[in-house]
Amino acid sequence: MAEGNKCNIPIKLGDFSVIDTEFASIRERFDAEMRKMEEEMAKFRSELMNREANFFETSSSSTSTQSNAGNTALSQRPKQNYVSDINSPLIQEDGDNKVLKLRFDVSQYTPEEIVVKTIDNKLLVHAKHEEKSDTKSVYREYNREFLLPKGVAPESIRSSLSKDGVLTVDAPLPPSLTAAETLIPIAHH
Secondary structure, three states: OOOOOEEEEOEEEOOOOHHHHHHHHHHHHHHHHHHHHHHHHHHHHHHHHHHHHHHHHOOHHHHHHHHHHHHHHHHHOOOOOOOOOOOOOOEEEEOOEEEEEEEEEOOOOOHHHEEEEEEOOEEEEEEEEEEEOOOOEEEEEEEEEEEOOOOOOHHHOEEEEOOOOEEEEEEEOOHHHHOOOOOOOOOOO
16 A cells, blocks of 8 residues: 655653643633533524524414525534544644644553554554563553644654643644634725
8 A cells, every 4th residue: 555655753751741731721611612612502502493483483384494494504613623623622822823633642652653644635543562471461542543633744743742742733833723813995985
């Protein structure tokens, strides 16, 4: 099988704990995500109630027309990809730039057993542990694949392994993905 462009990503060992460094902001991020979810649920509930009210107010012949219009509106709504959504919890601010930050629990593996690499636009994390003795055999394997957003440069990806076994992979996002806000001029007639 022919493979695409490969890039091995070195793992930087750190004398830090992800739990210690991240605990301070976990509560704020959790609360912010809960607020977003509650807002989305309120919007959904409102849309559902409006649709239900419209359904019962109209006659059966016009009900099917409105029902189809409602389905069209739903199907025209853009599907969100959690990576392309710049407000994703996987995407964090890094100064003026944004970084895709992925974490993997590889605490059951030694640093020598872990490989992080890219093939084309896929990030691959692989770890393998084998141990054999006269009385037992142990075999563990860990595989994760993550599709990277378009434009992420494999050579810019960094990874680090905390002392508590959490592998963090940082992939700087290209400026085209981070430019989420564009001012549109208003023409006055």
